[in-house]
Amino acid sequence: MAMDYEELIVAATQARENAYAPYSQFRTGAAVLSSDGSVHVGALVENLVFGAAMCAERVALFSAVSAGADRPEVIALVAPETAGERTFPCGSCLQVAIELGGPEMKIVAASADSPGFDISTVEELAPGIPRRKGLLR
């Protein structure tokens, strides 16, 4: 792999600096590595209307699609810990990830508060999540 996980975490950490999180202060950033080697970042963007907010992971995935990138292979999420545990993407983000990247897409979860990261796949984090065959980009 041309880009290692650490580099992707650095990109996500930089994106996290741009998070707009005045309500939760739960600043998150994400970076997607596509199969063509391109990297696309996203930051959490909150809104007074809660449902209008968008997770960093989906911002990054949508950015990759918008740029015409090939299939997303890895997404790194950098977030504060949740109740002392590493934070993983929410169900909606995993739903988007499996559609665009497939069940084997890697999820790299890094804490903004401590070193190290966990690697898993969409399938591992969300077994049985709805999917359609033949739609992988």
Ligand code: ZN
């Ligand atoms: Zn999410």
